[in-house]
Amino acid sequence: MTSGISSSKWVVFKSAVKRFKWLGILYAVALFLELPLVLWMELNREKSIQGNLWAEVAGKSFQSQILFHPVAHLTSIAVAVIFGLILFYYLQNERASTFFHSLPIKRWSLYWQNLLAGLTLIWLPILINGLLLYGVMAVFGVTEVQWPNHYAYDPLMETVDANLANAVSVGKLFAFWLFLNLLMTGLFYIFTVFVGMLTGNVLLQGALTFIGLILPLGLYLLIKFNLWKLLYGFPRDIDESTVLWLSPLVRYLDYQNYQLLFKSQAGYIWYVVAAVLFCLISLFLYRKRHVEAAGETLAAGWIRRVFIYGVATCATLTGGLYFSALNESSTGALYLGYFIGGVLGYIIADMIAYKSFHFYRRWKGMVVFGAVFIVLLASVKLDLYGYQKYVPEQDEVKEVFFNGLNRDSVPAVESLKGQDNIRRVRELHRQIIKLEKENRNLEKSLNRPIPDGAFRPEEPRRVMTADITYVLDSGRKVKRTYMIDMDRYREFLYPIFNSEETKRSIYGRLFKTDVKKIDELNISNYHLGKSVRIYKRAEIDEALAALKKDVLNVSYEAAVENKRPTLAMLEFIAKTSWESKYVYYNLNYYEDFKNFTAFLEKHGYMEELFLNPEDVSEIIVKKAGSAETVAVKDKQKIKVLLNWCNLEDERAYLMRQQQPVNKGMVEYYGKIVTKKGSPIFVVFDSSPYAQQLIFKMMQEK
Known part of the structure; x- marks a missing residue:
């Protein structure tokens, strides 16, 4: 028996493949049912729909995301882990461990042969199905695939990216598909083997494998959220494109794998390095592992x-x-x-x-x-590391990003580099740190239930999240996030916002927009449910030119404090390379926009968008849960109310009349009565300033 074993260097490899080839075959069949067969049916359906046009569009417009569907990936994960459990199961069983280690085969040979047997049984079905997928594409004449990538636009937003759908050759696509699946299944299999070297119980091995594949991401999030609780100013945002790479399991099951197609190689390189390291560490642990560890929960x-x-x-x-x-x-x-x-x-x-x-x-x-x-x-x-009190020196700061100063909720795309603005941001930062206790109490109050009578419209409170990111000369970034009362810090925020540099930063996407890429401008007056669509190139160019002037003159009261109503919402519509529309940019239209208002009047769009106060007989304002009612007939007040209302139906209007009193929140609603006699039911803006205006009107009745 000994001579027979010694005569074959690959006896363990051959034996393992022979014993578990049935599982490899089942895996191949499962992949076939999930991928090539489904792709065949999908292409056949598309071809029947296109008919004679199929030959023209097959290589240009076909899109398919089934190659990276989580169901297929879930099958691959399960099979990889199962192979890692069963091929090295003898390590978890005392009798089997004693038998295998009594054979005249060195441990390193046992390890490599079993490892390669598993990789062979996992990778062969993937390679076979990859060839079948490629063959299906070839049979239907597909040479390129339009691969959508919704995150492909330039982060600096200089232009609308015409490559939101990337034309990817079938060969390149399947090369990536093979690489991704071979790498990830190999990594999961090798990691399962590595965990098996640490434990002597197969059930615990399986549990620890999945825990370990999620652990880096989970630990990162746990540490981050706990530091957020403990350290004042610790940033709360999470960059998913970076963080998800910490867990290969989450990354592999993410349905958006195609969004990173050929764009981010760093994560895959780290996975390759991790797989190699786990291989070597597993071999080292195997050679040091005691046979008696079989059956123990942990091996040492x-x-x-x-x-x-x-x-x-x-x-x-x-x-x-x-x-x-x-x-x-x-x-x-x-x-x-x-x-x-x-x-x-x-x-x-x-x-x-x-x-x-x-x-x-x-x-x-x-x-x-x-x-x-x-x-x-x-x-x-106790902040022994000086994190909470740290504000970089002026001469250390190269630039600073400051977000939170606009109601459009669009992050600034450009930094502030002017020394005056850097100084102002630093002064604001120091003041926030100085009033830490007050700011913490404000944040805590936002998490408490509102007691009866806590809100008084004559004392509105505006809260903002201030995100400050310093970029130092050394390249290091210092980021802080605070919740602050805007009125409390107005003397610091006001000069920052009113600088031209800040406005160009906040509205940077507007200034960087390539006008030729914008195909449509939608103007929606959501107050009254009216809208206008502008398609003419000359008018779009004229509107954008007017808006670029207006945003530089927009007031702090409008853009930050919400003391000027948003008259309408502007949507800049672009088209992707496959002629599918998408909203490229949104912008609020304020009363401050004089140039844009002149543009609307010039082309006769004002009458289509807005209701003239002269055409309104009165506006009846009611307080929810109360009998308080006032009929406003003054044209100036009517104009104000028209800018602070939102359209709703009669049913909602009637239901509000039955609404119980809520002392913690004030809500006003009513109806607009036109001279034609037709009522328009509305609810008024719930912002503090709007509530204050309406409250005063109710008092003046």
């Missing part, structure tokens, strides 16, 4: 300690977030969550690691973990 003492402290850390952070979510305004809830999560996490991890309920015998480890966590928590909370 150091692995137990890593597992226990790792689980306890994640449980502590999760507990803090969970309890603080139940009570956003309570710091005590956060600390209570840390305590409960840490204790439960440590106890459960200890019982799993040692397969024993006698966790209390190892109480010293829990004390050490608790002490270390408390020290770290205290150092962060």
Whole structure:
């Protein structure tokens, strides 16, 4: 028997392939049913619809996203993990482990042959189905695929990208498909094997595999959200395009894989590096692994300690977030969550690691973990690292991005580089830090239920999220996010906004728009449900020229404080390369836009968009949940009310009359009575300034 085994260097590889080829065949069939067969039916349906035109459009307009469908990816993940479990299952079974390691085959050979057997059985079905997919495309004469990418526009927004649909050759497309699937299934398989070297229980191996594939992303989010709770000014935004790469499992199941087609290679390179490292580390652990580890939950003492402290850390952070979510305004809830999560996490991890309920015998480890966590928590909370008080020096700052100063909710596309603006932002930043307690109380108050009588229209409060990002000369970025009362910081915000540089930054997309790419301009007066569409090239050019002048003169009261009504919403419509319309840019139209108003009057669009106060007999204003009613007949007041109302139907109007009194919120509604006698039912804007105006009108009755 020994000579027979020695005579074949690949006996383990051949045996593994022979024993588990049935699973490889099932995988190949499953892929065939999910991909080539579905693609054939889809192309056949498209061809029958196009008829004689198919030959012309087959290589130009066909789009298919089934190649990257999560269902097919889910099948590939399951198969890769299953192969990782069964091919090295002998390590988790004491008798099988003893038998295999008694064979005259070195451990490194056992490892590589089983590893290659698994890769062969996983990759062959992928290669076969890849060829079938390519063949299906060839049979139907498809040579190129229009691949939509909704995130392909230039981040600086200089022009409308005509390549939102990328013409990708079939060969290039399937090269990427093969690379992606071979890499990801190989990574999942190798990682499963790596986890198997750490544990002696197959069920725990499977569970830890999926946990490990999500862990980097989960740990990143846990740390980030906990720091947000602990550190004042810690940014809250998450860049999904960057963060999702931390979890290959999430990235692979993301239905938007096609959006990154051929555009981001860094993540895939890191996956290749990770796969190689896991291979080498697994081999090292295998050679050091004791046969007696079979049946144990974890294969070595150091692995137990890593597992226990790792689980306890994640449980502590999760507990803090969970309890603080139940009570956003309570710091005590956060600390209570840390305590409960840490204790439960440590106890459960200890019982799993040692397969024993006698966790209390190892109480010293829990004390050490608790002490270390408390020290770290205290150092962060006390800001020993100087994070919360840090404001870069003027001469260190190259540029600064400041967002939050416009109601259009469009992030600034250009930075502020002027020394005056950098100085103003730094002054604002220092003042925010100085009034930290006041700002924190404001943020907490927003998370509390509004008590009866808390809102008074004569005392409106405007809250904004201020995002500050400094770019230093060294290239390092310093980012902070704060919730502030706009009125409290008006003396700092006002001069920042009123500089031309800031307005060019806020409305940068408008200035960078290539007018030739805009095919349509929609103007929607949502107050009264009226709209105008402009298609003429000369008029679009004229409108954009007027708007570029107006945004430089827009007032702080209109764009920031909401003290000027938004008369209409402007939508700039562009077309993709496959003639599909999409909204390229939105812009609010304020009373301040004198040039644009002159444009509308010149071309007769004002009458189509707005209701003339002279055509209105009266506006009846009612207070929800109250008998208070006032009939406004003054034309100047009618003009004001027309700009602060929103259209609704009669049914809603009647329902509001039955609405109970809500002392925590004031709401006004009513109807416009035209001279023709027809009523127009409306609800009035709920913004503090609009509420204040209407409140005064009600008092003047």
